[in-house]
Amino acid sequence: DSGVTQTPKHLITATGQRVTLRCSPRSGDLSVYWYQQSLDQGLQFLIQYYNGEERAKGNILERFSAQQFPDLHSELNLSSLELGDSALYFCASSPAGRDPGNTIYFGEGSWLTVV
């Protein structure tokens, strides 16, 4: 158990809909990362938050947005869903500071299927 909790574990929704994925980082971790993993694209970095503020942005579509709340949990919002958005979405967390040796801990992921 990594200590990173993601909900829901599985989600099936229709095209055009909007979903919210939730992530609770490990206790005390200030950094939260979101990744998308699909068969054709592999593991793609979406966005990173640090203590409530956006720190880095990767290959995140404009239809997607995220935020980190004061209690450090994070939500990834996916809107106007398309079939191609079907993927496993991972959240990861890491302790504070720019120590590159800080381990990144991953949740079990949220499986999103768009039909």
Add this chain to the structure above:
Amino acid sequence: AQSVTQLDSHVSVSEGTPVLLRCNYSSSYSPSLFWYVQHPNKGLQLLLKYTSAATLVKGINGFEAEFKKSETSFHLTKPSAHMSDAAEYFCVVRDYRDDKIIFGKGTRLHILP
């Protein structure tokens, strides 16, 4: 710019034989390097990490990796493969300048009985 190259997308070995998963990196500064494993339908689990201490790093489940700066490599090895090692393995590089975490494309390890 940082980059990570996993040289093999698939590796097949027989149970009981050695495992070698290759990773080369590029970084202007002394990076930290990680190997993660992902079993089917599971999250990513840390196997081991290098953070500028000993160049030979021992991880969980009998895996180890050696940091070779001159070759910019961080290959993952295990003396004897088990069926339970069948999974996807990711090499990851990270440095302090921008806190970016770069993943390799992954190597799928198949264990033959």
